[in-house]
Amino acid sequence: MRIPFIAGNWKMNTTAAEAERLVLEMLERLDKIEGVEKVLCPPFVSLVAISMMLENSSIKLGAQNMYFEAKGAYTGEISPLMLRELCGFVILGHSERRWYFGETDEQVNKKVKAALANKLKPILCVGERLEDNEAGKTEEVVSRQVTAALSGIEPVRDLVIAYEPVWAIGTGKAASGKQAAATIQFIRAVVAKLWNKGIAQDLRILYGGSVTGANIAEFISHPEIDGALVGGASLKAEEFVGIVERTAEIKKRTK
Ligand code: PGA
Numbered sequence: 001m002r003i004p005f006i007a008g009n010w011k012m013n014t015t016a017a018e019a020e021r022l023v024l025e026m027l028e029r030l031d032k033i034e035g036v037e038k039v040l041c042p043p044f045v046s047l048v049a050i051s052m053m054l055e056n057s058s059i060k061l062g063a064q065n066m067y068f069e070a071k072g073a074y075t076g077e078i079s080p081l082m083l084r085e086l087c088g089f090v091i092l093g094h095s096e097r098r099w100y101f102g103e104t105d106e107q108v109n110k111k112v113k114a115a116l117a118n119k120l121k122p123i124l125c126v127g128e129r130l131e132d133n134e135a136g137k138t139e140e141v142v143s144r145q146v147t148a149a150l151s152g153i154e155p156v157r158d159l160v161i162a163y164e165p166v167w168a169i170g171t172g173k174a175a176s177g178k179q180a181a182a183t184i185q186f187i188r189a190v191v192a193k194l195w196n197k198g199i200a201q202d203l204r205i206l207y208g209g210s211v212t213g214a215n216i217a218e219f220i221s222h223p224e225i226d227g228a229l230v231g232g233a234s235l236k237a238e239e240f241v242g243i244v245e246r247t248a249e250i251k252k253r254t255k
Contacts, residue, residue, distance in 0.1 A: 004220070004251045005160055005204045005227035006244050007039040007062060007123060008234025009091060019046035023053050025237035031057045033241075036227070036248045039089050039123075040234075044078055047086045062089030062123060065097055068107070068114035080118035090115050091229075093149060094125045095166045105148035112149050112159075121158045123229065124149050125208070126187070130167035138165075139186050146190050155195035161205045162229040163187055168209025170231060180207040181222035188224070213242040220250045 014022060019042045030038055041062040042050055051061055063086075067077035083090055092115060093108035108124070115122045126145040128138045142163065163184050168175050175183075184205045192200035207219045208229030219225045227247060234240045 001255070002202065002204050002226045003037050004035065004247050005037045005039070005206060006247055007041055007089070007091075007160075007162075007206070007227075007229050008240055009064060009094070009208075009229055009231050010040070010042045010235060011064065011096070011231060012043060013235055014042060014046065016046050016049060019043065020049055020053065022235065022237060023050055026241050027053065027057065027059070029241045030059055030244060033244050033248050034058075035252055036244055038244055041089070041091055041123075047083075051086045060089060061087035062091060063087055064091045064094070066090045066092065066111055066115060066120070068110040070114075070118075080114050080120055084118045084120050087120070089121045089123055089160075091123045091125060091162075093145070095127055095164060095169060099129075099166070105145060108145075108149045109151050109153075113153060116153065116156060116158065119158075121160065123160045123162055123206075125162045125164050125229070127164040127166050127169075127209070133165060133167060138183060142183060142187055143190050146187055147194060150191070150194055155199045157199060157202050159203060161187060161191075161203060162208045163205060164208035164229060170210070172210050174210035174212075174215055175207065177218035177222050177225070180219055181224040184222075184224045211243065213239045213246070216243045216246050217250060220247050221254060223254065 039060045039062045063083050092111045097103040112122045126142045128141040132141045188200045204226040206227045206229050211228045211230045212233045
């Protein structure tokens with residue numbers, strides 16, 4: 001059984017004070033929700049404070065990016081050694097990293113390797129751009145991204161994949177549950193071929209892209225979709241808690 005998974009990607013939002021307030025607003029209700037793995041991914045500068053706030057809670061912490069070297073002369077970068085003291089997860093290969101900051105498949109692969117070597121669980125993001133989608137190249141693109149990211153890595157269960165079509169991120173135009181489920185099923189088949197069927201069946205694969213309280217049910221009711229990576233809606237305490245509550249209810253019913 002794959003445990004449902006909801007992560008909030010706060011992106012470059014919230015000052016340290018705002019981040020603490022946001023956690024306080026959701027902590028109590030979020031902590032109580034059972035049957036869903038809950039992860040908050042605030043900006044780096046809030047990880048220390050929030051890791052303390054989440055101590056003794058059922059809520060886990062993740063970072064939004066990471067460099068692959070352990071330490072050294074890499075001004076401005078954050079390493080797996082620094083993160084592993086503070087959090088259990090790290091988002092890697094997000095499309096904003098790929099498209100705004102020029103991250104390549106090869107760099108994403110190095111980051112996934114470095115995270116796993118340091119006991120950090122990667123939330124590996126893949127997804128096609130609008131022009132790839134319109135050209136019918138979704139499968140080709142996600143297959144290339146997944147294969148490259150996992151290249152040279154022994155099969156592991158400590159990995160979550162998020163399918164996030166670029167055209168659906170922050171646009172209010174989410175994919176349909178059916179579209180998302182079909183691509184996620186395809187990604188699972190790619191992992192089965194790369195690694196093996198057993199691992200592919202055990203890995204959590206999420207949908208991300210304009211997920212809200214109003215549309216979460218459409219995704220989560222597909223057995224193929226194990227949860228969501230939520231951006232904008234994770235910055236609103238009430239809505240994010242609602243998304244996790246709906247996920248817990250629906251997944252419990254459809255188990
Ligand atoms: P969004 O972002 O929910 O704001 O579309 C999702 C993501 O980028 O992870």
